Each structure stands twice: as structure tokens, then as C-alpha cells.
Amino acid sequence: MVLTDRNDLDDQLFGTFSRCHELLRQEPEEATSRSELKELLMVASGGVVFTTIQKFLPEEKGDKYPLLSERRNIIVIADEAHRSQYDFIDGFARHMRDALPNASFIGFTGTPIEKSDRSTPAVFGNYIDIYDIEQAVEDGATVRIYYESRLAKLELKQEERPKIDPEFEDVTEGEEVEKKEKLKSKWVRLEAIVGSEKRIN
Numbered sequence: 001m002v003l004t005d006r007n008d009l010d011d012q013l014f015g016t017f018s019r020c021h022e023l024l025r026q027e028p029e030e031a032t033s034r035s036e037l038k039e040l041l042m043v044a045s046g047g048v049v050f051t052t053i054q055k056f057l058p059e060e061k062g063d064k065y066p067l068l069s070e071r072r073n074i075i076v077i078a079d080e081a082h083r084s085q086y087d088f089i090d091g092f093a094r095h096m097r098d099a100l101p102n103a104s105f106i107g108f109t110g111t112p113i114e115k116s117d118r119s120t121p122a123v124f125g126n127y128i129d130i131y132d133i134e135q136a137v138e139d140g141a142t143v144r145i146y147y148e149s150r151l152a153k154l155e156l157k158q159e160e161r162p163k164i165d166p167e168f169e170d171v172t173e174g175e176e177v178e179k180k181e182k183l184k185s186k187w188v189r190l191e192a193i194v195g196s197e198k199r200i201n
Contacts, residue, residue: 001041001049001103003078003096013079014050024048031055041069041100053078056095065095074103081107081120093123 002017004010014030021027031037031051040049058065076096097103107124114121121127136142 001051001074001076001100003051003053003076005053005080005092007052009079010050010052017048017050038068041071041074044071045073053092053096056092056099058095065098067101068099070102071100072102074100076100076103076105078105078107078124081109081112081124 002013004013010030014028017024017028026046026048028048028050029040031040031049034055037049037051037055040047056065105124106128107120109120112120112127133142133145137144
């Protein structure tokens with residue numbers, strides 16, 4: 001099962017695989033409804049099924065998603081695995097695993113996440129392969145990306161300071177003096193960044 005989280009991606013992948021059906025030795029299927037998805041997964045083996053993760057939403061929030069198949073030979077390939085794959089309490093990820101409890105999951109993503117509450121390796125296992133930007137450049141699949149840091153010089157003329165201070169005093173009334181000075185410094189820098197004529201030019 002090839003899984004995406006957007007209809008346009010689902011259609012795009014289905015179209016690509018359909019044009020390569022000779023290599024698959026079977027015609028891929030696109031599940032357009034939950035009932036069709038269940039029907040396509042009820043075979044004993046085989047089948048290349050395309051669908052979206054939104055099909056794994058139960059009828060009522062809080063309900064357990066019904067079992068679609070107990071097959072152990074289902075492989076779910078999740079494209080864009082950095083999105084919508086992490087809610088195991090009452091989200092698509094939980095419902096998909098309720099529907100296919102014995103399936104194996106592989107995730108494809110250009111931006112894996114490794115945070116305490118969202119982790120691509122925790123959901124999909126260790127990396128099988130990493131195709132990074134350096135490899136893509138070597139293969140000619142993309143061009144090298146260059147980052148050029150530029151500093152915008154900040155200037156605040158002394159004659160402008162009296163205009164800022166009275167307003168600032170009103171906004172920060174009641175703050176401690178030390179905190180006020182830190183805020184003033186930060187606010188002045190922000191004003192200078194936004195209004196510097198040289199920066200705007």
C-alpha cells in the first residue's frame with residue numbers, strides 16, 4: 001500500500017506507477033473510498049494499492065478504526081512521512097495501525113523529525129537509506145545550494161531616541177529597571193532594523 005496525505009500526491013504516484021505496470025506485473029489500484037480500500041486489502045497476497053491517510057478516520061471521533069486486514073504480508077510505504085504520522089492516541093497513525101495491525105511500515109521523507117513527541121525513526125525504524133543533498137548534487141539531480149550571509153548595518157540617530165523613549169516608558173510601566181533596559185535595547189534594535197534607510201535600499 002502506497003500512502004500519501006494529499007489527493008494530488010496520491011493521483012501523481014498512482015499515475016506514475018500505472019505507466020510502469022509491466023515492471024509491477026500487475027495493475028495498481030487506487031482506493032477512492034474506505035470500503036474500496038477494505039475490499040482491495042482482502043486478498044491473500046499481492047496487490048499494489050494507492051490511498052490517502054485520511055481514509056483512516058473513524059466514523060466518530062474517539063471510535064476505534066475497524067480492522068481492514070490481519071495479513072502479515074502488507075507493506076505500507078508512507079510518502080511525506082514527516083507529516084500526519086505521529087498521533088498514536090486518536091489520529092491517523094493510530095487508526096492505520098488498528099486497521100492493519102500486522103503490516104510493516106516504511107517511511108519516505110526529505111525532512112525526518114527527531115523530537116521527543118515526534119520521531120520518524122521511532123515510528124518507522126532505523127534509516128534504510130539516506131539520500132542527502134550532497135549525493136543529489138553528485139548525481140546531477142539538483143544544483144548546489146549556496147548560502148550567503150549578509151549583515152544589514154543598523155543605525156539609530158541620536159535625534160530619533162527622544163521620540164522612542166516616551167512611548168516605551170508608557171508600554172513598560174511597572175517593569176523592573178534592569179528588565180526595562182534590556183527591553184529598550186531589544187526594541188531599539190528592532191526599530192533600527194525595520195526603519196534603516198540603507199537596509200530598505
